[in-house]
Each structure stands twice: as C-alpha cells, then as structure tokens.
Amino acid sequence: MTATAPTAEPFRASIMQIEPQWIDYNGHLNMAYYNVMFDRAIDQMWLQLGIGPGYMKERGGSTFTAECHVRYLREIHLGDPVQVSVWLLEADDKRLHTFQQLRHATEGWLSATSENMSLHIDMGSRKVAPFPPDISARIQTVVAAHSAVPRPEGIGRNVAMPSKR
Template sequence: MSDNAVPTPQAAGPFRSSIMQVEPQWIDYNGHLNMAYYNVMFDRAIDQLWAELGIGPAYMKERQGSTFTAECHVRYLREIHLGDPVEIAVWLIAADEKRLHTFEELRHADEGWVSATSENMSIHIDMTRRKVAPFPTDIQQSIGRMLQAHAALPLPEGLGRAIGMPRKKD
C-alpha cells in the first residue's frame, strides 16, 4: 500500500507486520538477539504501519512531515535466536492531533509466543521547522479510522506497565 493510501480498518485484529528474520550480526555474546535490535524490528514494523496511515517516507518527501519517538518502554520476555522468524502486532491505542500511542508485540512467527513488547508515544513533526505540529486533516482521518477499528479490540497484556521494583508484602 502506498503512503497516501486509505487504510482498511482491521477490526479483526491489530496491524501485523511482514515476517522478519533475526540477522546474524544482531546476535550478542549471550547467543541471543541483542536488546538494541528488538528496537530495530519494532521500528521496522512501525514504518509499515505508518505507510498504511499515509505517513511513511513519501509523506516526509512530499509533505515534509514525519514522526519522532518521544517515549518508549520495552519489555524483554523470552529470548529470540538466530534464524527465528518474527512478526510484530501493533495496536493504535490512542491519538490526538499531534501524538500517537502504540503498543507492539514481537512474536515468534511460527510458534506464536511473545518475545517482547514495546509501548511508544510518537509525535508528529513539521520537518521544515523541526517542531511538533498537528497532523494534516486527511492524515487525522486516516488515523481516526484505524483508532476506531483498534478500539474494538481487547487491550494487549502489559499495556501501561511502569518500571519499578516489586513491593514487599508486609
């Protein structure tokens, strides 16, 4: 789908990325996927979602708008290894005129278990001024359609988690 396409709401489930493979240079000395590369795969999935919403590379080139990540919380739940196929599910949790709140699950594509999650706040940037700015109306409408479709889905496990030491019971 092109950057300027109108997405079809995916009420049956969250947005799903293409299947990706863990690359050899991403494996660390522990023999598993290095933490930094989880973010690479999450980012690739977001790029695919942004293209569905009309805010991918063509949007940047033609309309001088883009998104920056303002906040990110990653949870590493199970190891991924070299050669493992992965797919990322993305929920659009909330949005306003300048921000997008997303939640992603990185799953083993064959076996279905969750390896990691990433919760993010992205902001829309007017790249001519490099300042936060509202999305154009047509993009807000595209976002609104997906947001409405995703609002019908159950919330993903782990949404809204904060980092902290477990409290001891008295």
C-alpha cells in the same frame, strides 16, 4: 501510499528474520535489535496511515519517538522467524500512542513488547505540529478499529522494583 480500510485487529507487519550480526555474546538477540524490528514494523504501519517517507518528502511531516518502554520477556535466537503486531491505542492532533508485540512467527509465543509515544513533526521547523486533517481522519479510523480489539496485557506498565508483600 497504500492505505487500506482498517480492520478490527492489530496491524501485522511482515515476518522478519533475525540477522546473524544481531546476536550478542550471550547467544541471543541483542536488546538494541528488538527496537530495530519494532521500528521496521512501525514504518510498515506508517505507510498504511500515509505518513511514511513519501509523506515527509511531499508534505514535510514526519514522526519522532518521544518515549519508548520495551519489555524483554523471552529470548529470540538466530533462525527464529518473528512478527510484530501493532495496536494504535490513542491519538490526538499531534501524538500517536502505540503498543507492539513481537512474537515467534510460527510458534506464537510472546518475546517482547514495546509501548511508544510518537510525535508529529513539521520537518521545516522541526517542531511538533498537528497532523493534516486527512491524515488525522485516517488515524482516528484506525484508532476506532483497534479499540474494538481486546487490549493486550502490559499496556501502561512502568519500570519499578517489585512491590513487597
């Protein structure tokens, strides 16, 4: 585990590059690979929280995604460097509510967002279970730090037809 003191800013994942096989016949990043990059960013943040692969192996806990809402806002193309920022918005004893933004790493424009609900799982029973107290405390520290940051636009959006005016 590489836990560090949380700061009042979203977690920023490593800069990623678009892989050639991820480009679809429209010449842009296929929708499935946005989720791959969001997932890689979450994996990096989970390491900071102490709930990565080592946690699963040593303590028998992991997380599963229960719900995901992705918004595709601007095309990403081969050669574009990207970076994901992650806000840990809320957490209780068994759930984590996160919001992610995928931005062009050098130009800064927003390409996509992903809002997720993750569940803590006891891998022995494969059922939802409370986080251990030390992990829960670490999570609440990050939630408190991230709550000091302005919330990005798009949290809590749902899929619906535009309203008529």
